[in-house]
Amino acid sequence: MHAEKLDFEYILKSYEKKDTSLADKLFNVNIARTARNFHRQIPTFRQTPLYPLSQLADMLGVENIFIKDESQRLELNSFKVMGGSFAIYRFLQKKLGLSDKEMSYKYLLSKDCHDKLGTITFASATDGNHGKGIAWASRMLGHKCNIYVHRETSEARINAIKAFGANVTVVNGNYDDAVRQVAIDAEKNGWEIISDTSWPGYTEIPTWIMQGYTTMLLEAQEQLSGMGYFKPTHVFVQAGVGALAASVIGFYASLFKEDMPKFVVVEPNKAACIYESAKINDGNPHTVTGDLDTIMAGLACGEPSPIAWSVLKELVDAYVSVPDYIAARGMRILATPLKDDPMVISGESGAVTLGALYSMLTEKEMCKDLIEHLGIDKHSQILFINTEGNTDPKHFRQIIWDGCDPVPKEYWTQR
Structure with a gap:
């Protein structure tokens, strides 16, 4: 027996013509190549795999499902290091006054570079993975790091940040409270904030972070081409503050213009600030408040960038x-x-997009307008990004082994 309404919500958007001007400026293929050129200089850097889930695609009635597996990114178990490391690179490059041709990862490790810069303290707020990436990049380059987390951050995620040498401060509030507190303390102590969310007067570094993510998108597109696919027809991407979503969607919009894929943004309903901004529909970003109490820790953000x-x-x-x-x-x-x-x-934040597609395509009658609006059919090639692996082992086991957060019986798989 099935419920009368699927218990997730959606907003459909139609455009006479999509405006790609900002995407072209921020996420064009040349910027992606610059980011990848930097990342390739990092010791132990390797391209992460892109997996086809052909049997699942056949079960759901689409041509193919592809998942870019960022759980295998460096030693970080997450995509976040791609943005944080590139932003630190750009920050130091600007401070040194060097061009891309003059700048290199090797130079950042040199005595000459450290003599010129001294030891810098980088700081950020995080739900876990971004802070871990900043801590890792800071330690690799010989700088200090202070990371602020909110009170619901798991011990496993805090310890993972500390393992890379960062000092961790727990703020008695949610993620957005941590963002505000680190900004206050950084100004007081002369720290440099590397944040993936923007605010008035603070846009350059968040832009660099988003541009750093394009390395994995350039990889994914080349991997798709190697499998014989020109492009994905649909891209599903998760959102917290929206930085990853903007990077992914901006890259593909800039690359394919009028022939771009269809884009779907997925959020937890207890922290759906991008969804709420689309719902209000006045062109401005809007905040959601409260504890933001979702298992998707990496997406538990109330204020959009x-x-x-x-x-x-x-x-x-x-x-x-x-x-x-x-x-x-x-x-x-x-x-x-x-x-x-x-x-x-995959961790909670990494798997939500695939979970959303599965629910859509196994409850077609309740999602008919959504499926038709997106044009999902037997010819669809759908791209997902697994943004994180098992970053909270205890909770991972509770979900996979113990059945934590079960699917309501009325939505159980019928095939």
């Missing part, structure tokens, strides 16, 4: 807000694949 929203509002075809069990279902699907599909270890 204004610069990210400026990109998203011009390009997104559907905004989707989902309950926590959708993410848990996605984790279980990836961890227990159909025969011949690869197993992918």
Whole structure:
């Protein structure tokens, strides 16, 4: 027996013509190549895999499903290091007054560079993965790091940040409170903030962070081409403050212009600030308040990044807000694949987009207008990014082993 209404919400957007001007400026392919050229200089850097989930695609009635697995990125178990490391690179480059041709990762490690710069303290607020990436990049380059987390951050995520030499401060509030507190303390102590959210007067570094993410998108597009696919027809991407979503969508919009894929942004319904901004529909970003109590720790953000929203509002075809069990279902699907599909270890924030697609395509009658609006059919090639692996082992086991956050019985798989 099925419920009368699927318990996630969505907003559909239509455009006479999408405005790619900001995407072209911020996320064009040359910027992506610059970011990748930097990342390739990092010791131990390797391209992460792009997996086809062909059997799952066949089950759901689409041509193919592809997942870019960022759980294998360096030693960080997350994509976040791509943005943080590139932003630190750009920050130091600007401070040194060097061009891309003069600048190198090797030079940043040199005595000459450290003599000129001294020891810098980088700081940021985080839900876990961004702070870990900043801590890692700071330590690799011989600088200090202070990371602020909110009170609901798990001990495992805090310890992972500390493992890379950062000092961690727990703020008695949510993620947005941590963002405000680190800004106050950084100004007082002369620290340099490397934040993935923007605010008035602070846009350059968040832009560099978003541009750093384009390395993995350039990889993904080349990997797709190697499999014989010109481009994805649909891109599903998760959102916290919106930085990743803007980067992914901006890159593909700039690359393909009028022939761009359809874009879907997915958020937890307890922290759906991008969804809320689309719902109010006045062109401005809007904040959601409260504890932001979702299992998707990496997406538990109440205030959108204004610069990210400026990109998203011009390009997104559907905004989707989902309950926590959708993410848990996605984790279980990836961890227990159909025969011949690869197993992918994904955390809560990494799996929510696949969980959303599965729910859409197994409850078609309740999502008919969404599916038709996006044009998802047997010819669709859908791209996802697994943004994180098992970053909270205790909770991961509770979901995969113990059935935490179960799917309501009325939505159980019928095939």
